[in-house]
Amino acid sequence: MQDISLHLLDIIENSVRAEAKLVKIRIINDASENLLRLIIEDDGIGMDAATLDEAQNPFYTSKVERVKKVGLGIPLFKQNAELSGGEFNITSEPGYGTVLRADFELDHIDRMPLGNLKDTLLGSIIGHQEVDYAINLIFRERGMEQTFHFDAAAIKEELGEIPLTYPDVIEYIEQSLIEGIQNTNMEDV
C-alpha cells in the first residue's frame, strides 16, 4: 500500500465483511501534538481474543474462500504505523464490534502520506449503500480547530428511494467530501 487512505479502504472492507451496519471513521490531524490519528469503529460481528491475535499475524486470514490462509492487510497497516514512530491497536468484542486505532508521527520521515482520502471515502459510501458511515475529520493547530462531519444516513434519508449511484448524487457526495477535506487541511497530509 502506498498511502494511509488505501489502508483505510482495506479496513473499511474488513468492517463490511464483518457485517457492520455503521462504520465510524475519525481522522485527526493535530499539528501541535505532531500526531496523525485514525480511528475506525464498527458494529460488526467482532473478534474473540484468539482471532484478534491472529488478525495481526501475516499468516492468517478470515476469508474462508481463500486457499492460502494469508492476510496482509492489518499486519502491513500496523507495520507502517510503527515505522513512523506511531502506535497501532485493535480492540474487539464478539457480537458488538471492533475499534482500530492507528497513530502516526506527523513529521516522521518514514510516514506514508494520507493520500487520496476522497476517493477512498467516495467509493466506500457509494459502493456499500447498505452501510452507514459517520465520518469526522478534525484539524488542530495552535489552539484552533476545524472539523468536518459527514453523515451518510442523513443523506440516504433525504434521498428516499433514489440510489447513491444516481449521477447527481455521486457529484453531490464528491463535492461535500472535497470541501470537507480542504477545510480540514487533509489534502496533502
Added chain:
Amino acid sequence: MKTLTDLKKIREKAQEEMKLRGGNVRMKIVVGMGTSGIAMGAREVMKTFLEEISARNLTDVLVTQTGEKGLSSMEPVVDLIEEGKPKITYGNMTPERVKKIVVEHIVNGRIVSDYVVATGN
C-alpha cells in the same frame, strides 16, 4: 457549501426521471476491493466507474464494492451482472480499460472479450 436543500432538488429530479422510465436497475457492476485488489489499483477503477456514470448520466446501473474473489493474479477484477445473462468478469483493470468497458459493454452491449477473464457463475 453543499446543503440538504441541494439533495431535495436532486431527489425531485430523479423521481421525475423514474416516473418516465421506471426505476429498474439494468446492470450491476461489482468491483473487487480485497487487499490485493486495493494494492493493484482497485480504488482508481472504482473511481473511474463513478466518474463515467456521472459524466454519461447513466441512471440504470448500480456499482458496489466487494471483498477478495480468489483471482489475485488478475486484480483489479470487476464483475458485470445483467439479468438473464451470464456474469462477465473482467481482469487486470485500469482506468483506461474501465472507460472502454463503459462505452462498449455498458452503453452499447458489446462484451470486450480481450479483457474477460471468466464468464458464468
